[in-house]
Amino acid sequence: MKKLKSLFGIAAVLVVGLFSTGELLAQRVSIPTGTLVDLRMDTGLNSGRARVNDTFTATVTRAVWIDGRIAVPRDSKVDGRVSMVQPATHGSRSGVIGVSFTQLTIDGRRYAINGALTSLRDAERRQILEQEGVVQGSSSAGRNTVFIGGGAGAGAVIGAIAGGGKGAGAGAAIGGGIGVVGAFLANGVEAQVPAGSEMAMELLRGISVNVINTGPGRQHRSDDRALYASSNLVRGAQMELQHLRYYQGPVNGVLDTGTRRAIAHFQIDNNQHGTGDLDQETAVELGLVRYEAPGGQGRGNGGYGH
Numbered sequence: 001m002k003k004l005k006s007l008f009g010i011a012a013v014l015v016v017g018l019f020s021t022g023e024l025l026a027q028r029v030s031i032p033t034g035t036l037v038d039l040r041m042d043t044g045l046n047s048g049r050a051r052v053n054d055t056f057t058a059t060v061t062r063a064v065w066i067d068g069r070i071a072v073p074r075d076s077k078v079d080g081r082v083s084m085v086q087p088a089t090h091g092s093r094s095g096v097i098g099v100s101f102t103q104l105t106i107d108g109r110r111y112a113i114n115g116a117l118t119s120l121r122d123a124e125r126r127q128i129l130e131q132e133g134v135v136q137g138s139s140s141a142g143r144n145t146v147f148i149g150g151g152a153g154a155g156a157v158i159g160a161i162a163g164g165g166k167g168a169g170a171g172a173a174i175g176g177g178i179g180v181v182g183a184f185l186a187n188g189v190e191a192q193v194p195a196g197s198e199m200a201m202e203l204l205r206g207i208s209v210n211v212i213n214t215g216p217g218r219q220h221r222s223d224d225r226a227l228y229a230s231s232n233l234v235r236g237a238q239m240e241l242q243h244l245r246y247y248q249g250p251v252n253g254v255l256d257t258g259t260r261r262a263i264a265h266f267q268i269d270n271n272q273h274g275t276g277d278l279d280q281e282t283a284v285e286l287g288l289v290r291y292e293a294p295g296g297q298g299r300g301n302g303g304y305g306h
Contacts (some may be wrong), residue, residue: 029071031064032229033206036118036275037072038062040198044227047087047095047149054082056099061198063224067233070198070211072106073226078115078201079103082144088190094149097156097192101201106209115201117145119158125274129264131160150187158199226280229255233288239276240286241266 043056084098096127147156231253241247247262261277
C-alpha cells in the first residue's frame with residue numbers, strides 16, 4: 001500500500017512538473033498595430049467571379065518575432081473575406097478586388113483580427129506610403145489597398161486608392177489613385193490573384209497572442225522577421241530619427257503611425273523594405289542594437305538594450 005502511494009506521489013509530481021513547464025513555455029506576446037505579416041494565398045481570387053463576403057485563406061510564410069519572442073509562427077493560417085469587387089470593363093476599366101483579414105490561427109487557437117492588404121514590393125510599398133500621405137489624417141482608415149487587374153502574367157498589382165467606399169458600390173469611388181494605380185486602372189483586365197500569390201497583411205489593431213516558445217536561445221531562421229516594440233528601443237529609434245530629420249513627433253516610446261511612417265521613409269532611403277516595422281536591420285542601422293555576424297564582426301552600438 002505504501003509503495004502504491006509512493007508511485008501515485010511520483011506521478012503527481014511529474015504531472016505538476018510537466019504542467020509547470022508548459023506554463024513556462026506558453027507566453028503572451030503583444031503584436032503592435034501596424035505590424036506587417038508576409039502571406040501566401042491558399043485560395044485564388046478573380047474580380048470577374050468574386051462576390052462580396054466570399055472567404056479565402058492564406059498562410060504565413062515568414063515567422064514574426066517581437067522583442068526576441070516568437071509572435072506569429074511560420075505556417076500559421078489567416079482567414080479573410082472579399083470586402084468589395086469591381087469587375088473589369090473591357091478596354092476601359094480594370095477589375096478591382098478589396099479584401100480584409102479577419103482571423104489568425106496559431107497552433108490551433110483562433111484570434112479575431114482586423115487586417116488590411118499591403119505589399120512588401122518596394123515600388124508598391126512606396127506607392128501605398130505616398131497615398132497615405134495624401135489622404136486626410138494620413139491613416140490607413142482613410143484609404144483602401146486593393147488588387148488591381150494588370151499585373152505581370154495572370155497576376156494583379158497592389159495599390160492604394162483615395163477615399164474608397166464600402167461593399168460593391170466602392171467602384172464608383174475608385175479613380176483617385178496616383179502613380180501605378182492610375183496607370184493600371186485603365187487596362188480593362190480582371191484582377192486575378194492566383195493561389196500561391198505572395199502579399200502582406202498590415203494589422204490595423206494590435207493583438208495579444210499565446211505562443212509556445214522553446215526559450216530565448218531558440219535559433220531564428222534566416223528569413224524570420226525579427227521586430228522590436230519595447231518602449232525603450234522605440235524611444236531610441238524616435239530620438240535617432242528625430243536627429244536625422246525623419247521624425248518630428250514626441251519621444252514617448254510609442255510605435256504609433258507617425259513613428260512608423262518615419263521608420264518607413266528611413267528604410268526606403270537606406271535601400272530596405274519600407275515596412276515601418278522597427279526590424280533588426282533598421283535597429284542596427286540606427287545604432288540601437290548590435291548584430292553579430294559570422295566571424296565575430298558586428299555592427300551597431302547596442303546602447304538601448306532589448
